[in-house]
Amino acid sequence: MRDEIHAPLSDDVPRSLLALVRSRVRGAELIPVVRLLSARELRHLVDARGALLAEVSIDGVRAERLTGDAATAEWSEVEVELADDGDPALLDKVEKKLKKAGVRRSAAASKLSRALAETELQQSVPQEIPARTGKGNKGNKGNKTAKADEKAGKSQAVAQAVKEAVGDGEGTAGDHILAYLRTQRDALVALDSDVRRDLPDSVHQMRVATRRMRSAFKSFRKILDRTVTDPVGDELKWLAGELGVDRDQEVLTERLTSHIAAVPRTLLLGPVRGRLRIWSVARRSGSRRRTVAVLDGKRYLALLESVDALLADPPLRPAAAAPVAKALPKAMLKDYGRLATRVEHALELAPGEQRDVAMHEARKAAKRARYAGEAATPALGKPAKRFAKRMKAVQGVLGDHQDSVVARDALRHLAIQAHAAGETAFTWGLLYGEEEAAAADRERELPEVWAKASKGKLRAALGG
Numbered sequence: 001m002r003d004e005i006h007a008p009l010s011d012d013v014p015r016s017l018l019a020l021v022r023s024r025v026r027g028a029e030l031i032p033v034v035r036l037l038s039a040r041e042l043r044h045l046v047d048a049r050g051a052l053l054a055e056v057s058i059d060g061v062r063a064e065r066l067t068g069d070a071a072t073a074e075w076s077e078v079e080v081e082l083a084d085d086g087d088p089a090l091l092d093k094v095e096k097k098l099k100k101a102g103v104r105r106s107a108a109a110s111k112l113s114r115a116l117a118e119t120e121l122q123q124s125v126p127q128e129i130p131a132r133t134g135k136g137n138k139g140n141k142g143n144k145t146a147k148a149d150e151k152a153g154k155s156q157a158v159a160q161a162v163k164e165a166v167g168d169g170e171g172t173a174g175d176h177i178l179a180y181l182r183t184q185r186d187a188l189v190a191l192d193s194d195v196r197r198d199l200p201d202s203v204h205q206m207r208v209a210t211r212r213m214r215s216a217f218k219s220f221r222k223i224l225d226r227t228v229t230d231p232v233g234d235e236l237k238w239l240a241g242e243l244g245v246d247r248d249q250e251v252l253t254e255r256l257t258s259h260i261a262a263v264p265r266t267l268l269l270g271p272v273r274g275r276l277r278i279w280s281v282a283r284r285s286g287s288r289r290r291t292v293a294v295l296d297g298k299r300y301l302a303l304l305e306s307v308d309a310l311l312a313d314p315p316l317r318p319a320a321a322a323p324v325a326k327a328l329p330k331a332m333l334k335d336y337g338r339l340a341t342r343v344e345h346a347l348e349l350a351p352g353e354q355r356d357v358a359m360h361e362a363r364k365a366a367k368r369a370r371y372a373g374e375a376a377t378p379a380l381g382k383p384a385k386r387f388a389k390r391m392k393a394v395q396g397v398l399g400d401h402q403d404s405v406v407a408r409d410a411l412r413h414l415a416i417q418a419h420a421a422g423e424t425a426f427t428w429g430l431l432y433g434e435e436e437a438a439a440a441d442r443e444r445e446l447p448e449v450w451a452k453a454s455k456g457k458l459r460a461a462l463g464g
Contacts, residue, residue: 005197019296023192026301034115037062045080045094052083053090063115073118077111078103160378171379173327174320177220178311180375184213185307192295195243203250203291207243210236212371213307219331219372225315232310235303242294246287248406253280255407259431267430270423279414324379329462332372332387336459339365343394343450351443356405359443363398366391383461390453397449401442404435411435 007014013030021030043056057079065071080094095105108114161183171179187209194202214236217229253276260272294300319327342365346358373388415428 019196020193022295022301023189023304026304032066034112034119035064035066036111036115037064038111045090053086054083054094055081056094057081059111061111061115063111063119065119071119073115075114077106170324172320173220173223173322173324173379174314174316176324176328176379177216177223177320177375178314180378181213181216182311184209184216185311188213188307189304196292196295198288203243203247207240207247210240210243211367212375214240215368215371216375219335219368219375220328222319222331223317223327224320225317228310228315232303232306235299235306239294239300239303243291246284246291249280249283249287251403252406252410253284255403256410256431259407259434260427263427263430267427269426270418272427275414275418275423279417324376325463328376328379328384332369332376332384332462333459335365335369335372336387336391339369339391339394340454343446347447347450351440355443356401356439359398359446360402360405363395363402366395366398370395380462383463387458387462390458393449394446394453397442397446401439401446404439404442408432408435408439 005017005020007017018030039060041058043058044052045054045056047053059077059079061075061077063073078098080091082088082091106114108117161179188206191202191206191209195206214233217224217226217233217236221229256276260268260276263272339362342358342362346355346362349355349358370388370391373384373391376384377388411428411432415425415432418425418428
């Protein structure tokens with residue numbers, strides 16, 4: 001899958017497109033590199049009744065390099081796009097027909113990638129016809145959530161990227177942590193354009209990348225000099241906070257919307273959905289503008305430059321040269337100890353505001369311990385993976401509890417607004433009570449989840 005982003009033709013790069021590459025080019029000037037000329041012939045595949053099944057594009061392409069010795073390349077290609085609600089099985093049949101005709105699948109992801117490669121190499125181009133078949137995805141369609149997840153690097157993807165960066169050798173503790181940090185830097189840069197386009201989950205994934213990087217700075221202070229990483233970490237905290245304005249509103253709205261949908265119609269009194277919609281749009285539109293403004297700001301670009309500089313000349317401490325089996329478990333166990341202190345403190349408190357705060361602090365410690373385990377997984381394998389999984393379970397319970405705390409505060413304000421407008425606040429009160437019950441359930445659940453996460457054998461398996 002790929003997305004096609006359109007903008008009107010102009011002599012200069014349109015501002016909307018320039019913004020999408022800002023995190024990559026920073027302040028550098030964009031210059032024309034290659035010109036693509038394409039002549040297209042369209043054919044329609046229809047069924048016996050004449051209904052459209054697919055559209056076949058046959059393109060004759062010429063690429064002209066605008067730098068260097070002005071090399072050129074020419075080729076033809078066929079692209080098949082299913083009609084709306086088309087049967088994907090048709091693509092397999094079409095591909096077989098094309099293969100029999102001597103057409104082969106293209107190795108290039110796009111015309112541009114092929115043009116850049118072949119004009120740079122300055123080689124003669126064989127007259128072949130690459131075929132690409134796929135579900136139509138014009139405009140901004142496509143598997144956007146999966147794309148964002150891949151860029152952000154789910155734990156398995158991060159582990160694979162770190163392994164590839166370190167190579168076949170075991171590597172030092174510093175090698176592994178720097179490789180992990182680079183995956184987060186790359187995710188941060190790549191997700192910039194997705195956030196600008198408001199793709200699903202993109203803000204969350206970008207925020208995760210900033211938090212993972214900042215968490216690694218803290219967890220592995222014996223490996224990286226904190227006098228260098230702390231200032232960068234402070235800026236990452238700022239960015240995560242700015243991104244959180246938009247993301248937190250999105251999560252909260254989704255939570256309240258789902259709760260309202262579950263309320264029986266007989267208990268849904270007053271314009272509940274309408275009030276929530278107005279409240280959400282007002283808050284989201286402002287937060288959305290603020291997020292884009294942050295990405296357009298000088299402070300954000302300075303942060304990206306700082307991260308690049310840190311990774312180009314990493315502030316390694318002597319412990320960075322230690323074997324991974326020695327240095328990484330020590331950091332993980334230290335994070336575990338910090339979490340244990342906070343969870344035990346929260347469990348000692350009676351239900352109420354103080355316990356809510358304590359559980360929120362424990363949640364942040366659980367997230368840090370989890371991220372440390374994920375960062376160490378490529379080096380330590382299953383013991384670190386199991387550790388991260390248990391920490392994630394603790395984080396999940398504590399996170400659900402905090403979501404309930406935030407939701408109750410929002411419901412209280414919505415109830416006040418409804419009352420002031422002369423509406424009944426009954427349904428808002430009902431939802432408030434449900435959130436109180438959900439929080440109590442999480443508090444009862446925590447001891448069992450913590451008992452599993454705090455087993456000695458889990459930590460003993462890490463060694464160190």
